[in-house]
Amino acid sequence: MKSGKIILRGIVQGVGFRPFVYALAQRYEMCGTVINHGSEVEIDAGGENFDEFSREVAKGPKMAVIDSVSVQPLPDWIPPKGFFILKSQDGARTGFVPADIATCENCLHDIMDPNSRYFGYWATSCTDCGPRYSIINSVPYDRERTSMDEFPVCKACLNDYEDPGNRRHHAQTIACTECGPKLSLLKGSGEFVQTADPIAAAAELLDAGNIVAVRGVGGFHICCVEKTAERLKTLLGRPNQSLAVMMKPETIREFVVEPTKDEWDLLKGPVHPIMVLDKLDPESHGSLSSLHNLGIMLPYTGLHHLLFAKLRSPLLVMTSANAPGTPMITETKTIIEKMGRVADVILTHDREIVNRCDDSVVRDGYLIRMSRGFAPLRTRMDLGDRQILGVGPELNANATIYKGGFLITSPHIGNIRNPPTVAYLEETIEKLTSLTGSVPEIIAHDLHPQFLSTRVAQELAERYGATLCPVQHHCAHIASVTTGEVVGIAIDGVGYGDDATIWGGEILAGSPANGYIRTGHLEPVMMPGGDMATKFPERMLYGILPTEETLALLQSRGWNDTALRILSQQTEKRFNTPVTTSTGRVLDAAAALLGICRERTYDGEPSMMLEAYAARGVAQPMEITIESRDGRDVLSTPALLREGMEMMSEGICAEDIAASIQTSLAKGIAELALAGVEKTGIRKAALSGGVAINRQIRETIILTLRESGVSCLTNPRYPLGDGCISCGQVITAGILAKEGRI
Known part of the structure; x- marks a missing residue:
């Protein structure tokens, strides 16, 4: 009999690895044991089919990520009579628990099958699905180290848990109506609503136009049907912000352009993110989104599926229960305190959310927000x-x-x-x-x-x-994309520059190891009033174009003489007018110029509204002006906006002007990068920054570079926006440390 100790490292916690090993041991007639040590799986095994067994074990279950497999001899091993799963022990922390996983098809079938003992149970899961990161307190990943520890399993669940032939064999989240977490329905004030079926009652209230706070895997959502969306936005103080919606797969085609195969795979896969897709009619469903696109996600928990089974409405608004930029609310008492005036009722459960986790957001295959399922x-x-x-x-x-x-x-x-x-x-x-x-x-x-x-x-x-x-912020952006030498293009809203000014339209050539040289940037322009210019984009417009024509435009829109005089004097005297090269602020000013957005009510609103207009327009050629200053190439953004103002006077529609400004700005940025290529000889580019989420700008930059023989990298795993910065910071620090410079 051949034997050995097999040690597997990687993401091997919370993926059903031990029952996977047990099943293989039965198939190959092995004896031995399997145990979790911290974040490693250790197998002592012996049998005539050891080589085949070890080869199959190394593949791991479908949610596992195997970093390494080592096989060591067991010279004095005394084999047990059978194969056993041992109690976990603490040990090495070389791996990690996986992200939360959407309810699998098998569990969904159980939930909907009247003959299953899991029929109608909202928290049904198995080794292939369910909460992971959101419920874990510590590793190794066992029930006693999760918030499921509060729910001792009943006899029937214990039988499934101990049955090697059951897919819930050693599933740490196993639960049913008898022993698992329970749902309850509350009024917004916190009083219990007496009902035998909280889900059915919540669905009926939603269809009637009520707003319901729903406690999910990683936090609360605020939910309503489409006819209630305007009231919800008013109560939340987000009158113009788009709302993500949840719907069944068969409904999606009625609202948005048909997703690609890759998009369908992601929508239906283990992550189930919010997918930003173009609306069939850009003008439709204005209460959900005033943009040309809409954030769509599919039901991803048993609770969601059961809710939709009772719901008459084809969709539910699903927006995170928190003020913009603040953490999701996870506790029932907090939702009553903070959102009791918004939510008519609260559908909640008694399983603790240990680690909050918002919904992930994806557009065109790029991450916008990296959270549930991805992180x-x-x-x-x-x-x-x-x-x-x-x-x-x-x-x-x-x-x-x-x-x-x-x-x-x-x-x-x-x-x-x-x-x-x-x-x-x-x-x-x-x-x-x-x-x-x-x-x-x-x-x-x-x-x-x-x-x-x-x-x-x-x-x-x-x-x-x-x-x-x-x-530095933009160096971190580029370092997150690649550690190699590139001409980096960092385009976003704000970042503290090496010269203590606000950067945001940067060409940075180099690498984390050798540092980056700023070869080009957008023209530095004034932000009259500092942060006030981000809230009121017409201030930004005047900061870029401080002309009589701009003052006249503002006057025609209701600015009084006093406000105009203060704005003019502030800019002339350079009082509280920080300088910026931000790409985002240029887009804000363009939105203000066209009257698309005069006051920002949520982050990114002016530039997002500009993109929505541009999506309906046809770009016309504009002159791109680049000058050399202090050894750097500088793109004149005032020239672009000045030409945009001239196009307005010629009666060209706002949609065409928006498309023209976006496309010309993107071409200008690409030309800055190509100038950096010529200066440095580096013939590879990297693109990052929140503005790169804009499809027209991103694709124009990449295409312009490609036409000149320069390939352009983007981040394959991290968000284009600031969600990649902490990674870039660590990469930069690590490379410097390896070279002994820290």
């Missing part, structure tokens, strides 16, 4: 032996830990501008370090000295005795 994200990369923490940027932040050849990036956290989100950042860092057994030796952070995330980094560095490593 925590684990990426293999050799950055040396030192343990590194990246605390991320100020907006759309997350955190990244590096240890032992892997980066682990948290789900989306939010905007680090308020105490609750700072607390959530600190809580997330604590969870990541605990689950990975990390003690950060280096803490990377944004270059901006006043960011709250920078202060968190400073406090943590003092606690751990760690070295601080500031990383």
Whole structure:
């Protein structure tokens, strides 16, 4: 009999690895044991078919990620009579638990099958699906280390759990109506609503036009049917913001352009993200989205499927229960306190959400928000032996830990501008370090000295005795795409530059190891009133075009003489007019010029509205002006807006002007990058930044570069926006540390 110790490392927790091994052991007539050690699986096995068994074991179950497999001899091993799953023990933290997984087809069948004992049970799951990260307290991943520990299994569930032939064999989330978490229905004030079927009652209330807060896997959603959407937006104070919706697969084609095969695979796969798709009619469903597109997701939990089985409406608005930029609400008492005036009723359950997790958002195959299903994200990369923490940027932040050849990036956290989100950042860092057994030796952070995330980094560095490593925002963007030498194109809203001004339209040539040279950028322009110019884009317009024509335009829109005089004097005297090269602010100004958005009510609104107009327009050629200043190439954005104003006077429609400005700005940025290629000889580019989410701008840049023989990389796994920054910070710090420069 051949025997050996097989050790598998990787994402082997929470994926049904031990029952997978057990089933193989039965098939190949093996004896031995399998055990979890921290985040490793250790198998002692023997039998005539050992080689075949070990080869199949190395493939792992479908949700596993195998980093390494080692086989060692067992010279003095005494084989047991049979094969056994042993109780988990603490050990190495080389892997991680997977992200939360949508309800699988098999469990969905059980939920809908009247002959199944799981019929109608909202929290049904198995080894292939269900919550993971959102319920875990510590590793190894066993029930007693999750919030399911509060629900001892009944005899029937125990039988399934112990049955090697059952797909719930050693499923840590196994539960049923007898022993599992329970649902209840509350009024917005917190009073219980007496009902035998909370789901059916909630569906009836939704169809009648009520707003319902629903506690899901990673937090609460605020839900309603389409006819109630306007009231919901008014109550939330988001009158213009688009709302994500949930619907069945067969309904999608009635609302949006047919998804591609890859998009369908992602929509129906384990992640079930929000997918931003173009509407069939750009003008339709204005209460859901005033844009040309709509965020769609499919039901991804048993609760969602049961709700839709009772619902008459074809869709439900599903928006996160939180103020913009703040963490999702996870507790019932908090939803009553914060959203009781918004929600007519609350559909909740009694399973604790240990780690909150928002819905992930995808567009054109690119991540916009990396959260449920995608994160925590684990990426293999050799950055040396030192343990590194990246605390991320100020907006759309997350955190990244590096240890032992892997980066682990948290789900989306939010905007680090308020105490609750700072607390959530600190809580997330604590969870990541605990689950990975990390003690950060280096803490990377944004270059901006006043960011709250920078202060968190400073406090943590003092606690751990760690070295601080500031990383410029746009350099982190490019480093997250590639560690190689590239001409980097970083286009976004805001980033603290090396010269202490606000950057956001940058051409940076180099690599994390050798540093980046700023070869080009957009023209520095004024932001009259600082942050006020981001809220009121007409201020930004005047900052870029401080002319009599602009003043006359503003006057025609109702600006009084006093306000115009103050704006003019402020700009002339350069009082509270920080300078920026931000691409986002140029798009804001273009939206203001065309009267598309005069006041921003949510992050990114002016540029998103501009894109919606441009999607219905035809781009016309515009002159692109690039000058050399102090050895750098500078694209004149005032020239573009000035030409846009001339097109307005000629009676050209707003849609065509929007398309023209976007396309010409993108071509100008590509020309800046090509000039960087000529200067440095680096014939590969990398594109990152929130503005690259704009399809027309992104594809125009990539196509223009390609036509000149320059390939352009984009981030394959991390968001184009600031969700990649903490990763880029860690990569930069790790490379510098390996070279002994930290």
